Amino acid sequence: MKELVIDLEAESKEIRRRYRALLRACKPTLQRGDKQMIRKAFDLALESHKDMRRKSGEPYIYHPIAVAQIAAEEIGLGTTSIVCALLHDVVEDTSITLDDIEREFGKKVARIIDGLTKISGIFDPNSSMQAENFRKMLLTLADDVRVILIKLADRLHNMRTMDFMPRDKQLKIASETSYLYAPLAHRLGLYAIKSELEDLSMKYTDPDTYKFIAKKLNEKKAERERFIYNFVEPIKEILHEQGIKAQVFGRPKSIHSIWSKMRKKSIPFEEVYDLFAIRIIIDTAQENEKADCWKAYSIVTDLYRPNPDRLRDWVSSPKANGYESLHTTVMGPKGQWVEVQIRTIRMNEIAEKGFAAHWKYKESNSDSGLDQWIQKVREILSNPEPNAMDFLDDFKMNLFSDEIFIFTPKGALIQLPHNATALDFAFEIHSDLGASCIGAKVNHKLVPLSHKLQNGDQVEIITSSKQTPKEDWLNFVVTAKAKSKIKSALKEEKRRVAEDGKEILERKLKSLKITYNTENINKLTMFFKYPSSQDLFYNVAKGEIDIKNLKEFALSEKTVDQPNGQQFASHIGGLVDKINKKDYETLLIGDDLQKIDYTLSPCCNPIPGDDVFGFITVNDGIKIHRTNCPNAAKLMANYGYRIVKAKWTSQKELAFLTGLHIVGIDDVGLVNKITKVISDDFKINIRSITISSNDGIFEGSIMIFVNDTAHLESLIRHLKQIKGITGITRFDSVD
Numbered sequence: 001m002k003e004l005v006i007d008l009e010a011e012s013k014e015i016r017r018r019y020r021a022l023l024r025a026c027k028p029t030l031q032r033g034d035k036q037m038i039r040k041a042f043d044l045a046l047e048s049h050k051d052m053r054r055k056s057g058e059p060y061i062y063h064p065i066a067v068a069q070i071a072a073e074e075i076g077l078g079t080t081s082i083v084c085a086l087l088h089d090v091v092e093d094t095s096i097t098l099d100d101i102e103r104e105f106g107k108k109v110a111r112i113i114d115g116l117t118k119i120s121g122i123f124d125p126n127s128s129m130q131a132e133n134f135r136k137m138l139l140t141l142a143d144d145v146r147v148i149l150i151k152l153a154d155r156l157h158n159m160r161t162m163d164f165m166p167r168d169k170q171l172k173i174a175s176e177t178s179y180l181y182a183p184l185a186h187r188l189g190l191y192a193i194k195s196e197l198e199d200l201s202m203k204y205t206d207p208d209t210y211k212f213i214a215k216k217l218n219e220k221k222a223e224r225e226r227f228i229y230n231f232v233e234p235i236k237e238i239l240h241e242q243g244i245k246a247q248v249f250g251r252p253k254s255i256h257s258i259w260s261k262m263r264k265k266s267i268p269f270e271e272v273y274d275l276f277a278i279r280i281i282i283d284t285a286q287e288n289e290k291a292d293c294w295k296a297y298s299i300v301t302d303l304y305r306p307n308p309d310r311l312r313d314w315v316s317s318p319k320a321n322g323y324e325s326l327h328t329t330v331m332g333p334k335g336q337w338v339e340v341q342i343r344t345i346r347m348n349e350i351a352e353k354g355f356a357a358h359w360k361y362k363e364s365n366s367d368s369g370l371d372q373w374i375q376k377v378r379e380i381l382s383n384p385e386p387n388a389m390d391f392l393d394d395f396k397m398n399l400f401s402d403e404i405f406i407f408t409p410k411g412a413l414i415q416l417p418h419n420a421t422a423l424d425f426a427f428e429i430h431s432d433l434g435a436s437c438i439g440a441k442v443n444h445k446l447v448p449l450s451h452k453l454q455n456g457d458q459v460e461i462i463t464s465s466k467q468t469p470k471e472d473w474l475n476f477v478v479t480a481k482a483k484s485k486i487k488s489a490l491k492e493e494k495r496r497v498a499e500d501g502k503e504i505l506e507r508k509l510k511s512l513k514i515t516y517n518t519e520n521i522n523k524l525t526m527f528f529k530y531p532s533s534q535d536l537f538y539n540v541a542k543g544e545i546d547i548k549n550l551k552e553f554a555l556s557e558k559t560v561d562q563p564n565g566q567q568f569a570s571h572i573g574g575l576v577d578k579i580n581k582k583d584y585e586t587l588l589i590g591d592d593l594q595k596i597d598y599t600l601s602p603c604c605n606p607i608p609g610d611d612v613f614g615f616i617t618v619n620d621g622i623k624i625h626r627t628n629c630p631n632a633a634k635l636m637a638n639y640g641y642r643i644v645k646a647k648w649t650s651q652k653e654l655a656f657l658t659g660l661h662i663v664g665i666d667d668v669g670l671v672n673k674i675t676k677v678i679s680d681d682f683k684i685n686i687r688s689i690t691i692s693s694n695d696g697i698f699e700g701s702i703m704i705f706v707n708d709t710a711h712l713e714s715l716i717r718h719l720k721q722i723k724g725i726t727g728i729t730r731f732d733s734v735d
Contacts, residue, residue: 175636189354501541604629609709655705
């Protein structure tokens with residue numbers, strides 16, 4: 001192998017150049033003494049990482065400098081954050097401790113770096129290390145939001161430089177990014193970073209689609225630029241005539257958002273019209289902002305006809321993350337819809353740089369949605385779910401949802417996530433109100449607790465002192481606050497019932513001459529397959545376990561050596577070890593010689609040719625999923641250590657189940673033509689077919705057995721040639 005030759009002189013020059021570029025980026029926020037502080041942090045980072053290199057072979061110090069640069073330039077953070085960004089890996093990767101950092105740089109810097117340092121040590125094997133680390137980081141968010149912002153800068157740089165990572169690591173990091181970090185960036189108002197994180201995640205989890213859309217965008221670039229020019233010129237002229245200082249330009253939508261639109265509407269790339277948005281950024285004083293935005297709106301809608309259903313006014317009611325803008329969709333000169341976003345320089349800075357910019361303008365808008373959101377996060381964190389995974393799911397649910405505005409009976413405005421119910425509203429106002437809620441009046445009409453609220457509803461809550469939180473409430477509430485309050489109330493109730501169960505069990509065991517001690521309680525818990533002794537006591541109190549069951553236990557000689565968690569951990573550990581031995585570098589699917597039990601997951605029905613990975617389950621061996629499976633991001637983001645590489649062998653032809661969704665214009669004999677192509681021309685077995693026709697539109701779902709992706713693509717090409725068929729998409733699973 002060729003020896004890597006390192007030119008230390010050139011590297012040292014490059015490090016100095018990058019450091020100077022960082023200082024230039026910090027210039028706007030530098031105050032007296034800041035430069036020395038940054039220099040001290042840089043010197044310490046340089047010294048600590050001096051013998052370390054990145055996967056690409058570059059000096060490790062390039063990474064902290066780049067993270068600090070992103071924090072300064074793209075997020076607009078100040079000196080404390082730059083210092084923390086430069087030092088974010090030293091405690092984790094070198095011999096320097098948090099105490100050393102505190103001595104040199106003070107308590108604040110040490111606390112932020114602690115929030116950025118991964119947890120080491122052994123955990124409950126049922127929990128996920130990644131979820132625990134994420135929870136630790138969020139707990140610090142309650143103190144200092146800069147932890148999250150620096151973590152986002154760190155993640156963005158890692159995603160930009162992930163080409164040298166092994167494929168399984170790329171998948172794990174990309175999934176974690178799309179599952180948790182992109183929603184967080186969105187919630188903190190960092191739209192540019194959110195879009196880039198989503199695009200970069202897609203580049204690794206679904207490379208084919210990513211390349212396909214990128215190529216298509218490139219092909220149409222000149223045509224698009226011409227269209228934008230013709231569209232914006234008249235707007236610029238009138239704005240100028242009316243004395244409104246503004247920039248008007250078009251910007252392409254992100255690849256990920258185009259793909260989401262194609263998927264949501266089941267349309268091909270050619271039918272996605274809003275591949276770009278026109279942005280009007282007005283330079284005006286803060287007191288004239290609203291008036292000038294509406295002035296610009298009337299100029300645009302005088303020139304082009306607006307779609308009345310597509311006006312979004314976030315200038316009068318900003319989003320919860322501080323986003324302010326006026327969006328409208330108008331009919332362009334060539335008969336296609338164009339999205340126009342109107343905002344001021346201040347609003348644009350908040351949209352691009354989110355939180356950091358929001359603080360800059362804070363004096364004028366003291367109680368903004370962003371502060372309320374941070375307050376909400378603090379509430380959730382003050383009562384955190386002991387299971388990090390559940391906590392993450394609840395938290396994530398509240399990250400990405402759009403808001404709706406609901407009014408109280410007195411006219412106060414409450415922001416809730418999309419799909420929130422009357423019960424969510426009750427908990428939002430006060431935990432006690434939620435716990436005793438029996439119904440609600442929405443716009444003066446009586447509705448049940450599970451009633452989904454619409455934007456602009458006015459809601460009055462009806463309570464009863466007899467009411468207590470119920471288990472099934474968890475099925476329809478969507479806010480993390482409501483979920484965590486209901487869970488803690490149910491837990492308290494369960495704990496009370498379990499106390500009674502404990503006494504009952506003690507008496508029952510006495511009558512059977514079985515000693516009541518910890519060892520026997522653990523054996524009983526294992527015998528009845530309960531996750532904890534509390535569940536055992538609870539079920540005794542509920543009458544699920546009677547004396548007959550206990551006699552069975554007394555007779556059985558079952559002794560359980562290991563408690564549940566260790567058994568699970570060794571089961572998983574054994575499988576992981578077995579797979580990670582050299583002869584199982586990659587799980588080969590379809591290979592008869594493979595000694596490891598695997599099944600193809602029904603949630604995404606992978607077929608040969610799909611990009612896949614293996615996931616080790618507790619009871620079902622290994623499940624094979626597609627890398628772009630709807631559940632993949634969650635599995636990889638939370639259980640990276642249970643992911644194994646997998647690939648198809650070029651094996652003898654087997655048949656795999658997959659589904660096709662077909663739409664078209666109804667015509668006599670259309671179904672006959674479709675089944676003829678599938679059965680006669682391709683000799684493919686059909687498992688099920690459902691067809692519906694409504695007002696001349698034909699829709700069908702067909703489950704078929706194919707050999708691999710090439711076989712499927714060839715079939716789709718032939719089906720598209722049938723007259724009347726307008727679209728065919730593969731779907732993942734049978735509902």
